Amino acid sequence: MSTMTPTRRAPRRRGLKRSRHSRKPWFSMAAMGLFAFCGIFGALIAPHDPTQNDLAHSLAPPFWAEGGSTTYLLGTDQLGRDILSRLLSGAQVSFLVAVGAVLIAGAIGLGVALLAGYTGGRLDAFLTRVADSAMAFPVLLLAVIVVALYGKSITIVIVVLVLAVWPQYARVLRSEVIRIRNEDYVVMSKVMGGNARWAIVRHIVPNVVPTLLVLATLQIGFAIIAEGSLSFLGIGVPAPAASWGNMLADGRNFMQTAWWVPVFPGIALSITVLSANLLGDWLRQTLDPATRR
Amino acid sequence: MLDVKNLHTEYYQGGRVAHAARGVSIHVPQGQAVALVGESGSGKSTVAQSVMRMIRPPVGNLREGIVSVNGIDVRLCTDRQMRQVLRNEIGFIPQDPTTALDPLYTIRSQIKEVLPEEDKRNADQVITELLESLGIVNAADRLGDYPHEFSGGMKQRVAIAIALAKRPSVLIADEPTTALDVTTQVGILRLLDRLRRERNLATLFITHNIRVARLLCQHVVVMYGGIVVESGPIEQVMAAPSHPYTRALLDASVLGDRPRQKLRAIPGNPPSLFAMPQGCPFSPRCANATDQCHEGLPSEVATEQGTRYTCWNPVAS
Amino acid sequence: MLESGGVMTDYILEACNVVKTYEARGAAAVHALKDVSLGVAQGETVGLVGESGSGKTTLMRMLLAIEEPTTGVVRFRGTPRNEMGKAEMKEYFNNVSAVFQNPFSSLNPRRRLWDVMTERRAIERRAKKSERRERAAELTAMVGLPEDYIDRYPHQLSGGQRQRIAIARALAEDPSVIVLDEPMSALDVSVSAQIANLLLELQENFGVGFLLIGHDMDMIRHLCHRVAVLYKGDIVEQGPVDAVMRAPEHDYTKRLLAASELTSLEIDDLEPVESADAPFLISQPVPTH
Numbered sequence: 001m002s003t004m005t006p007t008r009r010a011p012r013r014r015g016l017k018r019s020r021h022s023r024k025p026w027f028s029m030a031a032m033g034l035f036a037f038c039g040i041f042g043a044l045i046a047p048h049d050p051t052q053n054d055l056a057h058s059l060a061p062p063f064w065a066e067g068g069s070t071t072y073l074l075g076t077d078q079l080g081r082d083i084l085s086r087l088l089s090g091a092q093v094s095f096l097v098a099v100g101a102v103l104i105a106g107a108i109g110l111g112v113a114l115l116a117g118y119t120g121g122r123l124d125a126f127l128t129r130v131a132d133s134a135m136a137f138p139v140l141l142l143a144v145i146v147v148a149l150y151g152k153s154i155t156i157v158i159v160v161l162v163l164a165v166w167p168q169y170a171r172v173l174r175s176e177v178i179r180i181r182n183e184d185y186v187v188m189s190k191v192m193g194g195n196a197r198w199a200i201v202r203h204i205v206p207n208v209v210p211t212l213l214v215l216a217t218l219q220i221g222f223a224i225i226a227e228g229s230l231s232f233l234g235i236g237v238p239a240p241a242a243s244w245g246n247m248l249a250d251g252r253n254f255m256q257t258a259w260w261v262p263v264f265p266g267i268a269l270s271i272t273v274l275s276a277n278l279l280g281d282w283l284r285q286t287l288d289p290a291t292r293r
Numbered sequence: 294m295l296d297v298k299n300l301h302t303e304y305y306q307g308g309r310v311a312h313a314a315r316g317v318s319i320h321v322p323q324g325q326a327v328a329l330v331g332e333s334g335s336g337k338s339t340v341a342q343s344v345m346r347m348i349r350p351p352v353g354n355l356r357e358g359i360v361s362v363n364g365i366d367v368r369l370c371t372d373r374q375m376r377q378v379l380r381n382e383i384g385f386i387p388q389d390p391t392t393a394l395d396p397l398y399t400i401r402s403q404i405k406e407v408l409p410e411e412d413k414r415n416a417d418q419v420i421t422e423l424l425e426s427l428g429i430v431n432a433a434d435r436l437g438d439y440p441h442e443f444s445g446g447m448k449q450r451v452a453i454a455i456a457l458a459k460r461p462s463v464l465i466a467d468e469p470t471t472a473l474d475v476t477t478q479v480g481i482l483r484l485l486d487r488l489r490r491e492r493n494l495a496t497l498f499i500t501h502n503i504r505v506a507r508l509l510c511q512h513v514v515v516m517y518g519g520i521v522v523e524s525g526p527i528e529q530v531m532a533a534p535s536h537p538y539t540r541a542l543l544d545a546s547v548l549g550d551r552p553r554q555k556l557r558a559i560p561g562n563p564p565s566l567f568a569m570p571q572g573c574p575f576s577p578r579c580a581n582a583t584d585q586c587h588e589g590l591p592s593e594v595a596t597e598q599g600t601r602y603t604c605w606n607p608v609a610s
Numbered sequence: 611m612l613e614s615g616g617v618m619t620d621y622i623l624e625a626c627n628v629v630k631t632y633e634a635r636g637a638a639a640v641h642a643l644k645d646v647s648l649g650v651a652q653g654e655t656v657g658l659v660g661e662s663g664s665g666k667t668t669l670m671r672m673l674l675a676i677e678e679p680t681t682g683v684v685r686f687r688g689t690p691r692n693e694m695g696k697a698e699m700k701e702y703f704n705n706v707s708a709v710f711q712n713p714f715s716s717l718n719p720r721r722r723l724w725d726v727m728t729e730r731r732a733i734e735r736r737a738k739k740s741e742r743r744e745r746a747a748e749l750t751a752m753v754g755l756p757e758d759y760i761d762r763y764p765h766q767l768s769g770g771q772r773q774r775i776a777i778a779r780a781l782a783e784d785p786s787v788i789v790l791d792e793p794m795s796a797l798d799v800s801v802s803a804q805i806a807n808l809l810l811e812l813q814e815n816f817g818v819g820f821l822l823i824g825h826d827m828d829m830i831r832h833l834c835h836r837v838a839v840l841y842k843g844d845i846v847e848q849g850p851v852d853a854v855m856r857a858p859e860h861d862y863t864k865r866l867l868a869a870s871e872l873t874s875l876e877i878d879d880l881e882p883v884e885s886a887d888a889p890f891l892i893s894q895p896v897p898t899h
Contacts, residue, residue, distance in 0.1 A: 184716035185726075188779075191674045192730040193703035202732075206720045332798035333769065445662065474661035475825050476869045501799055504872055545803040552832055552851075553810060558803035562768040 025282045031275035039095020042088035047073070050089035051240045054080035059258045075260040077250060083264055086242035090265060093243040094272065096154060098223040101161035102216050108162065109169020110212060114200055116170070117177030128174070131167035139164040139226065143235050152238040157230055161223050169215055176208045210287035218280035221273040228269050244269045295321040295344065295463045295495050300358035302336075302343045304566065305351060311566035313339040313353070315519045319497070321512075323462065326489050326496035328506030328527060330542075331516035332563045337499050340516070341465050344497070345383060346375055363462055380407070384456030384494075386466040386485075390448035394440040400424075400451050401436035407458045423454050427484060446477035450484070457488065464494045470505065482509055504546060507531060515539050518564050518574025520590065525600025535594075535602040538575045573604070581606040621649030621685070622819055623673060623706055623787040628682035630668050642668040644843045645682070650787050653817040655809075657830035657851065659866065660840035666823050669840065670789055673821070674708050703730065704783040711792040713772035717764040723750070724760035727779045749778035753808060770801035777808065787819045794829060806833060827870035831855055839863045 038045075058080040061068040068075060074083040116127040143160045150156055180186060186203045194202070224244075230236030231245025239246060244265040251262030302314040314336045321327045331337040342348050343355050346367045360367045362382050367375060387393035395403060404423070405416045412419045417436060424432035427450045440448055449469060456464060466485060470478040486509050489496045500506050506513055506527065513527040515536065523536040534540045544557040561578040564570055570577050576586040585605045595601050630643040643665045650656050660666045671677045672684055675691065683690040686702050694702060707730075710716040717726050724746035731737040731745070747757040753774040764772055773793060780788045790809070794802035806829065812818060824830055830837055831851055838848040839860065846860040858864045 184710045184712060185718040187676060188708065188710065188716055189729060189733070190676050191703075191706075191708050192733055193700065194729070194733045198733055202729075203718055207718070332800060475827065476661060476865050479869045479872075503799075508872060542799060546799050555807045555810060556803040556832075558807055559800040560804070562770050562801060563798060565768070 025275075025278050028275035028278040028282070031271055032279055035091060035272050035275070036095065038088050038091035039099075040092075042092040042095075046082075046085035046088045048082035048085040050081060050085040050242045052081060056080065059254070059261070061258070062260050065260075074264050075258070077247075077261045078254065078258075081242075083247075083260060086247055087244070087264060087268055089242040090244040090247060091268070093154060093237055093241065094224050094227060094269075097157050097161065097227040097237075098220045100158045101165060101223045102219045104158070105162045105165040105219070106169055106212060106216050108166040110173055110205075110208070112166070112170040113173035113177050113208075114204065117174040118181055118196065118200060118204065120178075124174075127170070131170045134163065135167040135171075137164075140233075143230055147235045152235065154237055154241075157227055157236050160230070161226055164226070165219055165222070168219070169212070172215060173208055173211060176211050177204055180204050180207045210283075214280055214284040214287060217276060217283055221276035221280070224269065224273050224276070294323055294361075294363055295319070295497060296359070296361040297340065297344065298359040298361075300340065300343055300360060301356045302339050302348055302353060303356055304339075304348070304353040306567070309567055312569065313519050313566055314343065316358075317514075317516070317519075317521055319514050319521075319524075321463070321495040321497055323495050324489065324493040325512065326486075326498055326510040328503070328510035328513045329497060329499045329516065330501065330503050330506055330513055332501055334518070334563050334566055335516040336519040337516050338467060339519075341385075341467055341497065341499055344463075344465065345379060345385065346370070380459060381409075382462055384459065384461035384464045386449075386453055386456050386464065386469045388468040389472045390445070390452040391440070391472070393452050394448060394455075396440055399437050399439055400443075400454075404451075404454055404458050407455055409459060412458075420454070420458070423458060424450070427454055427457075428480065444477075445473050446480060449473060449477075449481055453481075453484065453488075457492070460492075462493075462495060464489070464496045465499070466496065467499045468501070469498075471501075478505075485509060502546070503531065503542060515542070518569055519566070520574060520603060521593075522575065522604065523600060523602040525596075525598070529598040529600050533598060533600075535596060535600060535607040536575075536604045537579050537581045537606070537608050539602075540608045541578075581608065620651045622652055622687060623821075624649035624685045625669065625673060625679075626683050626685055626690075628669070628672055628679040628684065630665075630672065630677070631680045641843055643672070643679075646840070646843070646845055648821075648838050648845060648848070650819040650821050652786065652819055653813060654836065655813065655820040655822055655834045657834035657837035658821060658823045658840060659825060659827065659830055659837060661825065663842075664840045665843040666840055667791075670708075670791055670821075670823060673789055674706065675702065700734070705786045706789070707780040707783070707785045707787075708789040708791065709773070709776045709780050709793045712796050713769050713776055714764075714796070716776050717772055719764055721763075722760070723762050723764065723767075723775055726764070727760070727775060728782055729779065730783055745782065746778075749782060750775075752781060752812075753778045754804075768801075770797055770804060773797060773801075773805055774808065777805075777812075781812065781816075781818075784816065785818060787821065789821045789823070791823045792825070793822075795824070795826065802829075809833065827855075827867060839866070 054076065057072065057076050058078050060072050060076040062075045063070045063073050072082050072084070074087070076082055077086070112127050112131065116124040139160070142163060146156055146160050181199070181204060186199050189199050189203060227236055227243065228245035228248065231243040232249040234249065236245055237243040247265035248262055248269070251265065254261045297317060297319040300314050300317040301312070304311040304313055317336065317340055319327060319329065319340065329337045329340060339348070344360055344362065344367065346355070348355065355368050358368070362378055365374070365378055367378060370378060401417070401420060404420050405413065408416055408419060420436060421433045429435065429447060429450055440451065443451060469485070470481050473481060482505065485496065485498070488494060498506060498510055503513070510527050512525065513530050514524040515522050515530070515538065517538050523530060523534065523539045530539060531543060534543060541557070541559045545559060559578055564574055564577070570587070572587045572589050573579070573582070576582040579586065583606060591603060591605050593601050593603050625646055625648050628643055628646045632640040632642055634640065646665070646669060648656070648658070648669070658666055658669070672679050678692070683692060685691065686706065689698065691702065724743045725732070727746045727749050728737065728742040731742050743760060746760040750757050750759050755771060755774055764775070767775065794805055797805060809820065810833070813820065822830065822833060834851045836849065837851045837854050838845050839854070839862065841860070841862045847854055847858065847863045854863065855867065858867055
């Protein structure tokens with residue numbers, strides 16, 4: 001009877017198939033995979049203790065350069081700490097900060113978006129204004145204040161980032177919630193006796209997940225950069241813990257004499273952030289057509 | 294004059310090719326209105342977009358054929374030349390004026406933007422006259438209004454004004470009344486009819502409703518699954534359709550004499566562009582279909598009444 | 611000709627003297643419905659016609675319990691809805707269902723069709739998955755689709771097929787009234803005839819009452835027993851469909867019929883168009899589409 005023979009495919013797969021123009025970003029996926037792996041298991045595979053000084057071998061070059069040795073594959077810094085081990089340890093910090101900040105901010109943003117977008121009216125106006133004010137507050141100033149009050153720690157970095165990032169989730173997701181709330185299938189669920197909780201859990205949340213995913217991926221890049229910047233400025237992760245940001249900060253004086261000290265964390269940071277952003281862009285293109293309609 | 298000959302337009306998606314128009318020919322002389330009738334996926338909008346060359350790689354391509362607007366083949370135009378054609382020759386009326394008008398600009402500035410240079414000096418006067426000729430009362434007072442201050446029918450009149458401000462020779466209207474209320478619809482149809490006569494416009498009227506088409510058009514081109522199944526003078530085609538699809542379409546859209554009785558519906562669904570059946574695209578739904586129909590398309594046949602059809606087993610009429 | 615609202619009638623679902631006024635901050639109140647009474651009886655199809663802004667959508671939302679009237683009541687089998695207890699409301703939701711205009715936005719794109727069709731049972735948490743799937747298979751067969759469609763997603767279907775699923779969902783709890791909001795207007799001509807036939811068939815088999823909201827006068831004439839004309843928040847004319855169509859009394863009905871005749875364009879050119887338009891509700895309260 002039907003001339004159309006649709007094949008059985010889940011919506012998301014169809015979305016991926018559709019975007020022929022954006023090829024799968026294999027490189028970004030691999031880089032992010034490696035980042036996640038190092039972020040979780042970094043400490044286990046690090047050849048040395050990342051905070052162990054070894055002044056006898058300070059500023060040793062990477063193994064392939066003259067004077068380098070395979071003991072310190074990527075060389076050592078001015079205190080003789082193994083750069084590879086510090087990179088791996090830094091990856092853990094970045095990973096923890098990025099994932100932690102993104103998850104917490106995402107949860108807060110989604111909650112606010114659902115509350116504001118679904119309820120509407122005065123609560124919506126109030127929450128939107130709160131998010132706007134939060135967004136208008138400069139991140140750096142916020143960081144300086146919080147650090148001055150509570151001191152430096154990874155937790156503080158995460159808190160600062162969450163404070164800086166949640167309004168963006170809230171704003172974007174709120175408009176999605178409003179769009180979906182007015183879709184006929186949500187109205188229909190009310191006709192069938194479904195309450196607000198039903199509409200939110202069954203219809204609205206599953207349909208904002210793609211947007212949330214895209215945002216989160218893009219925010220990972222931002223969080224890594226932000227942690228790096230804060231650490232670089234000395235208000236992030238406290239020494240002697242390794243973070244790509246404070247490795248860069250330490251290394252910038254050795255640019256002329258021992259390039260490997262600043263260059264390796266720089267490369268790690270750039271590649272990770274770039275990959276996160278590329279992945280986010282690709283996700284956006286890929287998931288978008290499937291979520292429309 | 295709009296002359297489309299043997300147009301083949303395709304879309305690309307996920308490595309697949311959809312043949313949205315396969316050998317479509319349409320001739321619209323000055324001062325005449327031709328209806329392009331079809332359902333979703335028939336290729337009717339593809340033809341309109343091809344004329345305006347809005348389909349281009351990587352989305353799709355006008356692979357073959359001639360699309361001539363006043364003698365200019367749009368397939369051979371450079372981008373610059375194409376802009377000239379769109380600016381000077383083709384007026385387009387969208388389906389939904391609400392999304393076609395920019396909510397941020399007054400109607401004065403939206404119409405002024407497309408006026409020819411010589412009209413720009415006394416733009417307000419030209420625009421007022423144009424709007425009043427389109428049935429907007431007290432137009433002079435409304436030039437500074439924004440689109441949301443107009444009702445649906447009035448918005449469509451503003452959209453028509455934008456299409457006509459450049460004094461085009463070809464008018465393409467894509468379902469211009471489907472988004473409007475019934476009582477508003479007639480006014481717009483009447484307006485389009487008058488404009489065609491007064492301005493000697495070559496009008497291509499795209500619609501899914503053959504009965505609406507009959508009011509406005511002298512000729513009809515019926516499309517199904519990317520091909521033209523039947524064409525000719527609209528009265529003849531409606532009085533004695535040759536293609537089973539045209540017949541079925543007329544049957545399905547004529548209600549009234551037998552209330553609450555079953556309608557003669559066409560079974561099945563229109564084919565998807567990416568899963569086009571072999572042979573005649575209508576064959577899976579056609580009561581007259583034979584093996585021949587599932588294998589290949591016949592060439593076009595001309596009748597004595599001046600209509601043309603593409604079918605192995607035409608309906609006797 | 612107008613039925614009186616308050617008296618007990620044979621109507622299953624009935625709006626009695628319903629008034630709906632939207633108060634907006636800093637703007638004049640919008641009177642979307644001014645004292646509207648309309649009922650649907652068992653096995654009957656009532657047409658509701660009117661242009662955008664006439665209050666059709668608002669009335670539909672009242673009847674479907676999406677919103678409550680400012681004054682007036684909606685009765686189901688004689689009982690006013692505002693006096694109903696929990697169990698009665700359950701009955702209400704089982705018995706009053708709807709099919710919306712746009713089959714593309716009325717099905718959640720992320721749910722399989724069996725899940726979509728039996729959502730009412732999921733809300734009530736009163737059926738196991740296997741029972742729901744079984745019911746879904748019955749429903750798909752009822753609306754003329756292959757039973758194996760229940761495991762598909764909405765995007766795998768054409769517009770007409772989706773509208774069949776939407777109708778199947780409306781039928782899921784053996785309702786006594788279905789509100790149909792322009793169910794054919796988003797469909798192709800060849801497919802809308804199929805849906806019209808399906809509706810006739812379902813009414814014959816199940817005796818369900820329909821409230822058919824629409825603007826296609828031919829379709830209304832074809833499918834309905836009675837028709838009500840809504841104009842600027844008032845029902846200006848109501849009666850058997852033949853009578854209204856043959857001898858319309860209200861000016862607006864006459865205009866509507868003349869406009870939908872579509873026999874000729876050669877009526878006097880350019881009537882005063884501003885009055886032909888309906889700039890009544892410039893901003894609709896809550897858009898459903």
